[in-house]
Amino acid sequence: MTALEKINAPPTRIGGTALYDWDYLVQDDRAHRLIYTDPAIFEAEMTNIFGGTWTYLAHESEIPSDNDFITRRLGLRPLIIVRDANGKIRALYNRCTHRGTTLCRWDKGNTKSFQCPYHGWNFLNTGKLRGVPWPEGYAEDMRDPKYNIAQVPRVESYRGFIFATLNMDALPLTEHLGTIAKIIDEWLDRNPGGKVVVCEANRFRYKGNWKLAYDNSCDGYHVAYSHRSLLETENRFAGENAKGMAYYRNSPDTQPMYMRYTGHGNHFKDKRPNLEKRPGGLWALESAHPGMEHYESEFIKRYGDRAFALLDLAGSEPVNINVFPNFSLLGNHIQVFEPVGVEETNAIWYGTMIVDDGSVPADAVTDINALRMRTQEGFPNFGEVDDIANFEQIQRGLIAPEDEWVYMNRGFGIPDRIKTHDDGTITAPATDEAFMREHFKEWKRLMKARPNLAIQREP
Numbered sequence: 001m002t003a004l005e006k007i008n009a010p011p012t013r014i015g016g017t018a019l020y021d022w023d024y025l026v027q028d029d030r031a032h033r034l035i036y037t038d039p040a041i042f043e044a045e046m047t048n049i050f051g052g053t054w055t056y057l058a059h060e061s062e063i064p065s066d067n068d069f070i071t072r073r074l075g076l077r078p079l080i081i082v083r084d085a086n087g088k089i090r091a092l093y094n095r096c097t098h099r100g101t102t103l104c105r106w107d108k109g110n111t112k113s114f115q116c117p118y119h120g121w122n123f124l125n126t127g128k129l130r131g132v133p134w135p136e137g138y139a140e141d142m143r144d145p146k147y148n149i150a151q152v153p154r155v156e157s158y159r160g161f162i163f164a165t166l167n168m169d170a171l172p173l174t175e176h177l178g179t180i181a182k183i184i185d186e187w188l189d190r191n192p193g194g195k196v197v198v199c200e201a202n203r204f205r206y207k208g209n210w211k212l213a214y215d216n217s218c219d220g221y222h223v224a225y226s227h228r229s230l231l232e233t234e235n236r237f238a239g240e241n242a243k244g245m246a247y248y249r250n251s252p253d254t255q256p257m258y259m260r261y262t263g264h265g266n267h268f269k270d271k272r273p274n275l276e277k278r279p280g281g282l283w284a285l286e287s288a289h290p291g292m293e294h295y296e297s298e299f300i301k302r303y304g305d306r307a308f309a310l311l312d313l314a315g316s317e318p319v320n321i322n323v324f325p326n327f328s329l330l331g332n333h334i335q336v337f338e339p340v341g342v343e344e345t346n347a348i349w350y351g352t353m354i355v356d357d358g359s360v361p362a363d364a365v366t367d368i369n370a371l372r373m374r375t376q377e378g379f380p381n382f383g384e385v386d387d388i389a390n391f392e393q394i395q396r397g398l399i400a401p402e403d404e405w406v407y408m409n410r411g412f413g414i415p416d417r418i419k420t421h422d423d424g425t426i427t428a429p430a431t432d433e434a435f436m437r438e439h440f441k442e443w444k445r446l447m448k449a450r451p452n453l454a455i456q457r458e459p
């Protein structure tokens with residue numbers, strides 16, 4: 001069958017219903033354009049992926065005190081992430097049980113209760129309906145639990161990172177994370193107290209499907225080309241030509257970095273082996289930032305031998321850790337992908353700061369965080385724009401219905417290039433698309449499943 005015949009009688013939809021031949025749409029080495037462009041597939045993803053598996057919502061440091069809340073989304077569902085009066089973290093649907101309006105119109109705050117702006121129903125931050133105006137107008141008992149706010153039944157944190165799923169049959173979060181949890185541990189443990197605090201975000205929105213961002217999250221193939229202007233800027237004054245991501249410039253597959261797939265759609269790109277293992281090795285990679293020289297000489301004056309180990313805390317950790325479907329740790333950032341529509345996505349970069357646990361001089365903590373903000377401004381402003389331009393241009397290219405396939409076959413079929421290890425993880429050279437082939441197996445598994453989704457309400 002030619003491509004045009006297929007379009008006239010699409011083999012991917014059965015009987016005009018939202019049923020698809022997923023094995024046709026995602027094959028070993030290629031994916032069909034429809035998975036990025038079809039509104040019905042997007043709609044199915046909002047239950048089977050964003051709902052059917054663990055999705056990142058927020059970081060605990062964004063709601064540090066009882067009664068703190070922030071508003072977020074799980075797929076398209078508006079949520080209020082709240083630490084209730086007893087310290088329990090809940091993900092409440094941001095939807096009044098009366099006529100359905102969003103209850104909370106703020107991004108964040110602190111409150112014991114939410115009052116609906118429409119008719120004034122008032123809810124405790126546990127989700128329980130506390131009262132309605134002029135209750136004598138209701139014949140029914142308004143204490144019926146059906147009036148309490150719907151909540152996501154499973155909300156779990158891994159070392160401060162809050163994830164949620166509606167799927168009652170999903171594995172416990174730590175089991176689901178598996179090997180990637182160890183890499184998250186390493187990312188956290190280099191910071192004082194093994195912790196970070198999330199600060200404000202750098203927000204982008206692009207006209208493209210959310211998967212384009214996740215497909216790029218471990219892509220080492222594009223760096224030297226897509227980010228050439230950033231690499232050139234970073235290295236303009238660097239004599240040894242070794243700042244930022246310069247290790248991608250010449251035959252990246254022969255560098256000691258690699259990618260590892262750890263299961264359930266999760267993977268990481270480990271660029272740490274490229275570093276010189278000495279205090280200051282990470283700092284040496286940092287390209288110029290405003291005020292950098294002043295901080296560096298001040299640190300050497302104040303802290304002597306210890307200065308470079310402290311400056312490393314301001315340097316970006318050279319690892320990309322990706323948890324399917326929407327979470328990445330990139331350098332020192334948390335990056336979150338939020339679907340808006342089939343062809344629209346938010347890409348949000350949250351900066352992170354170190355905490356004062358007594359192991360680092362208190363004034364150094366403040367200065368490291370000030371410097372860390374500078375190092376974290378670089379990539380989102382000068383690199384993410386390159387990536388987003390690619391995502392938007394892919395979406396544009398995929399409009400052509402006759403040209404159907406997107407290839408992800410780099411490294412595929414070459415003997416001994418990709419290694420499967422005893423623990424089930426898979427490693428490949430930095431530019432291989434093995435990570436993408438693997439996360440699409442997870443995508444397909446979830447899209448084929450009939451997930452056991454539920455909500456709950458306070459009794």
Ligand code: FES
Nearest residue numbers: 096098099116119
């Ligand atoms: S919609 Fe909330 S009180 Fe009416």
Ligand SMILES: [Fe+2]
Nearest residue numbers: 223226227387
């Ligand atoms: Fe990129």
